[in-house]
Amino acid sequence: MHPLCHSEGLELFLLILGEDKTPATFPPNILKIAESIAWECDGLPLAISVMARTMKGIHNIQQWRHALNKLGRLEMGTEMEEEVSEDAEFMRNMACHILKESQRCIVRCDQRLREIPHLQGWTADLDLVSLNKNLIREIPVGISPYCPSLLTLILRNNDISSIPECFFTHMKALAILDLSQNHSLTSLPDSLSDLTCLVSLVLRYCLELKYVPTLGRLQKLSRLVISGTSVEVVPDLEMLTNLRWLDLSHNEELPKDLTNLSIDCNACLKSLCDALSNTASSSLMNIEIQSCAEMKSLFCLFGNCSFCNNLNNLQSLQLRCLQSLRVICKEDVADTVLPCAIFSHLRHFKISYCNEIETLVTAGLFSQLQNLQTLTVDSCDSLTEIFAVNSSDVDIELLMMVLPPLHSPTSPPWSCLTCQN
Missing domain, CATH: 1.10.8 (Helicase, Ruva Protein; domain 3)
Structure with a gap:
């Protein structure tokens, strides 16, 4: 199993x-x-x-x-x-x-099945069906198992090319759906939009997948993985207000209209770019990240990172309880102006309970903060510098002119600008 x-x-x-x-x-x-x-x-x-x-x-x-x-x-x-x-x-x-x-379970994994189990096996009291790692190529047209109590359906690691429109009709309680690694799957049925109890939807490496129906009604969805697909648009993604885990990595153009991104309790993510490296979202305005224990940096600034290269409208950044966070930008150094103007429109920056970071804003970031209005720093135990510049190479007075007056800054017990010789 x-x-x-x-x-x-x-x-x-x-x-x-x-x-x-x-x-x-x-x-x-x-x-x-x-x-x-x-x-x-x-x-x-x-x-x-x-x-x-x-x-x-x-x-x-x-x-x-x-x-x-x-x-x-x-x-x-x-x-x-x-x-x-x-x-x-x-x-x-x-x-x-x-x-x-x-x-209450059908668990038939790695048994070289070529068809899904007979309809009679899909009883009304089923809780879980796992058909992982088989050879299933199609779900017969018209099949609609009556499983009103089914909570978990795992069909990953098959070669399913299509799913009938009526397949999910009698699975209204379905909460976990994993269709990953069905490389021939090209579209999902519109009936997926009616699975309003869905908590987790995982579509990892469905390489030919191009169409995903509207997800706006899936208000309980907390985990969405659309990674390694050909999907270009996820309709109504911004309506998923309970989303805590979003993975859109390794997609060519996904998504174009994302304005708010919130990531909570992701135990695997080491960098924001890990999940969004191939995503070009110039409309993204607000990022909130908390309780990601392994996250060491936010942005990579690599030349081939579509996410960094297109993130030019960010206005609000909130970071909380990132216990491994050491730097904001992985490739940032104190005396280099960054090639990506990620922070040129940033207005609000809040960071709290991030106990590994020592320097918050280097010179490369500092020169982009001309629109910053509020900066809040709270309970970052290792933080020794908020603004750091190298006084031998940088005109400090010129840099200070870049930063506008802050409306409501937190007053830390250290100098707002720390010079390093």
């Missing part, structure tokens, strides 16, 4: 824990344990589903810790005999859920 990736496993885990097809929300201390439990399940859909149903409705952190400990000990095979009676109820619950879940 091919596992889900960590982010997909956590999505499924929280989804089953939630109510009304909405992922569960927890305080940070419980959420951290939930992430660990999902991780211990090794991405196996059945294991994730069993653990989620075992823990559903439990809000006591001690019970969550107990479950994680039990799962870890079972995995290592060191269950002590004297603990059996103590954990009997927990184990009985798991056994019951395993029996039930095996009847």
Whole structure:
């Protein structure tokens, strides 16, 4: 059985824990344990589903810790005999859920299937269908499985060329849909727009994919991956107000009308350009990024980065809780004027709880800040310089004339301009 990736496993885990097809929300201390439990399940859909149903409705952190400990000990095979009676109820619950879940899932991965399972197998109480890594080339025209409870559908790593318009008609509860690596898939049916419970849509390396229907009604969508496709337009992308994870990397011209970009809790992203390097979005005005633990820089400024070369209308930049962030621009140096005028229209810049960055604005950035109105710096523990220039090479008075009076700047305990000899 091919596992889900960590982010997909956590999505499924929280989804089953939630109510009304909405992922569960927890305080940070419980959420951290939930992430660990999902991780211990090794991405196996059945294991994730069993653990989620075992823990559903439990809000006591001690019970969550107990479950994680039990799962870890079972995995290592060191269950002590004297603990059996103590954990009997927990184990009985798991056994019951395993029996039930095996009847609610179709998991047939890497079995060289050439067709999707017969319609009779798609029962009304199905929760999960995973047909990853098979040889399925087509979904028969007119087929419409009646699966009103289906939460997760994984059809990645096949060779599906088209999906019938009616295929999703009776899957209104669908929350996770992964169609990645169907290289011959050229379009998605318009009925995808009716999947209003969708939380995660992953279309990675569908190389021939050109058409995606409007996504504006998918208001629960928090994760959207359209990477390595031929898609040029994603209709109503700006209407996805709950989007937390957006990956538009390795697309030729996607998108042209994006004005607001918000990225939250992306554990993989090391640079903003990692996800958007081939995206030319000259209309992008507002960027907000928070809680991306691995992000070390924002922009690369490479000559072949379409994102950097076309980002010339940015007006607001907000950065929060980027614990690995060291520089704003990867190729920036203190005495070089940057080739891309990314910040020439920037009006508002706010950074907080980014504890690795030492210098905020180098000379290369400084010369672009003629329109800056507010600069807010809060709780960046390692920050020693806000504005840094090399006094031997740069006319400081001239640079200061570039910067307009700030309306509401935060007053840090250090000088606004730090000169380095």
